[in-house]
Amino acid sequence: MLFDPHVHTEGLGLSDLKKMRECGITHICDLYFYPIKPLFPQTLIDGFRKLREFEKFRCSLADLKMIPAVGIHPRSIPPDYATVLNFLGSNDWDAFGEIGLEIASKEEIDVFEKQLKLAMEKDVPCIIHTPGKNKREITIKTLEILDKLNFPEELAVIDHVNFENLDLVAKRGFWIGLTVQEGKLTKEEAVGIVEEIGEVKCILNSDAGFGNNVLTTVAETAKLLGDKAKKVCFENAKKFLRV
Amino acid sequence: MLFDPHVHTEGLGLSDLKKMRECGITHICDLYFYPIKPLFPQTLIDGFRKLREFEKFRCSLADLKMIPAVGIHPRSIPPDYATVLNFLGSNDWDAFGEIGLEIASKEEIDVFEKQLKLAMEKDVPCIIHTPGKNKREITIKTLEILDKLNFPEELAVIDHVNFENLDLVAKRGFWIGLTVQEGKLTKEEAVGIVEEIGEVKCILNSDAGFGNNVLTTVAETAKLLGDKAKKVCFENAKKFLRV
Numbered sequence: 001m002l003f004d005p006h007v008h009t010e011g012l013g014l015s016d017l018k019k020m021r022e023c024g025i026t027h028i029c030d031l032y033f034y035p036i037k038p039l040f041p042q043t044l045i046d047g048f049r050k051l052r053e054f055e056k057f058r059c060s061l062a063d064l065k066m067i068p069a070v071g072i073h074p075r076s077i078p079p080d081y082a083t084v085l086n087f088l089g090s091n092d093w094d095a096f097g098e099i100g101l102e103i104a105s106k107e108e109i110d111v112f113e114k115q116l117k118l119a120m121e122k123d124v125p126c127i128i129h130t131p132g133k134n135k136r137e138i139t140i141k142t143l144e145i146l147d148k149l150n151f152p153e154e155l156a157v158i159d160h161v162n163f164e165n166l167d168l169v170a171k172r173g174f175w176i177g178l179t180v181q182e183g184k185l186t187k188e189e190a191v192g193i194v195e196e197i198g199e200v201k202c203i204l205n206s207d208a209g210f211g212n213n214v215l216t217t218v219a220e221t222a223k224l225l226g227d228k229a230k231k232v233c234f235e236n237a238k239k240f241l242r243v
Numbered sequence: 244m245l246f247d248p249h250v251h252t253e254g255l256g257l258s259d260l261k262k263m264r265e266c267g268i269t270h271i272c273d274l275y276f277y278p279i280k281p282l283f284p285q286t287l288i289d290g291f292r293k294l295r296e297f298e299k300f301r302c303s304l305a306d307l308k309m310i311p312a313v314g315i316h317p318r319s320i321p322p323d324y325a326t327v328l329n330f331l332g333s334n335d336w337d338a339f340g341e342i343g344l345e346i347a348s349k350e351e352i353d354v355f356e357k358q359l360k361l362a363m364e365k366d367v368p369c370i371i372h373t374p375g376k377n378k379r380e381i382t383i384k385t386l387e388i389l390d391k392l393n394f395p396e397e398l399a400v401i402d403h404v405n406f407e408n409l410d411l412v413a414k415r416g417f418w419i420g421l422t423v424q425e426g427k428l429t430k431e432e433a434v435g436i437v438e439e440i441g442e443v444k445c446i447l448n449s450d451a452g453f454g455n456n457v458l459t460t461v462a463e464t465a466k467l468l469g470d471k472a473k474k475v476c477f478e479n480a481k482k483f484l485r486v
Contacts, residue, residue, distance in 0.1 A: 013254065013259040013456070014254070014453070014456055015259060016256040034293070035293065036292060036297050038289045039289055039292070040283070040286070040288065042283035042286055043283070043285055043290075045282065045283065046277075046279070046282055049282070050277070050278065050279050054278045054279050058453065061454070210257070210297075210301065211257060211301070211304070213256070213258050
């Protein structure tokens with residue numbers, strides 16, 4: 001049993017979902033992301049409904065247990081985003097994600113902080129994106145915001161961690177998300193990080209979705225991890241997401 | 244070169260798109276459909292933008308020339324659909340689809356008629372759905388509406404035609420859409436229909452999308468069609484969609 005806790009099924013076909021299942025993935029966390037800048041907050045509200053209803057159904061056709069994560073991604077902040085925040089505040093959720101900062105604009109920081117506050121009120125686990133560009137600088141800003149809010153460490157995974165920001169995150173108590181795909185981490189790099197910092201806080205994922213055909217990277221890396229795979233490719237995600 | 248003029252790429256992964264290209268599909272028409280009942284008209288407006296911008300880009304990654312078709316599907320009519328119709332009326336489009344009737348409710352008829360009127364004003368080709376249930380009865384109703392509006396025959400394909408409604412459509416001048424997939428037509432049935440009524444008006448498609456892994460049915464049927472494939476699997480769709 002393997003858990004891939006960072007997937008965007010809205011970019012995947014049913015054949016892709018079946019391929020994930022065939023390579024040993026049994027559980028996924030499915031993160032909301034709208035791939036263009038939306039003009040309306042309503043688009044996200046319907047999108048969250050689609051994720052929880054339709055995408056969950058599609059995953060069930062592939063025998064995948066799917067945990068939906070919703071929220072405003074920093075690259076798809078709509079105008080009048082307070083409408084989305086109100087909707088998030090007035091319903092119950094399994095997880096928020098991906099949320100976080102891309103360039104740390106004033107708007108992004110406001111959206112991120114308000115979602116973190118909702119997560120604390122509602123006790124909802126958060127999958128927190130770190131960007132490809134200026135990763136170290138943005139991770140520092142992200143951690144400052146989490147500290148300012150006194151955000152519970154067990155309630156957040158700092159995701160897409162690589163050698164640029166590993167030292168910042170390794171000394172903290174947050175979960176550490178390691179994304180194995182081209183342009184992020186190779187399998188060998190992910191294994192190296194787990195061996196360096198231990199398996200207690202590490203969570204492996206693929207970030208499979210719209211453009212990336214990386215459906216099997218968690219399963220492939222699990223083989224290299226040996227005994228450590230149990231925690232890093234299943235139990236840690238299960239505990240973090242309370243499955 | 245093959246043209247599959249009824250695809251929903253929003254249910255397909257990039258690997259699926261590449262598979263279509265590999266089997267010989269060079270052109271697709273990508274039809275808008277929201278797979279749950281939307282709560283807001285704005286969701287469709289952003290959805291049309293996503294189709295024209297992001298899905299077109301994804302198709303280009305697979306070297307597929309993609310024609311976007313937008314509109315309100317009878318199973319995804321939002322509240323306040325006039326907002327969507329106004330948006331359709333105030334922009335230019337390559338095609339409308341899928342539009343049509345599912346159960347022929349008063350609301351569906353109103354939405355369908357208003358989109359047909361826009362198509363006539365703007366000279367936009369329409370891909371017109373016929374449902375799985377009560378196909379004959381709903382096709383009769385559909386043709387009555389088209390006749391009432393004096394809708395130009397070259398501007399519409401009546402889609403998902405099978406043995407239940409073939410006689411109604413064969414005697415008319417509209418394009419005839421033949422969908423080859425499980426539960427619709429087999430390859431052999433599609434070939435039989437083309438042989439019976441001639442290749443002049445027939446257009447083959449797969450309706451590949453959210454649940455159906457039928458990426459190659461147009462290519463497979465083209466092989467069985469021999470010389471007739473040129474029109475039925477490419478030239479007719481090209482002419483109808485003015486590519």
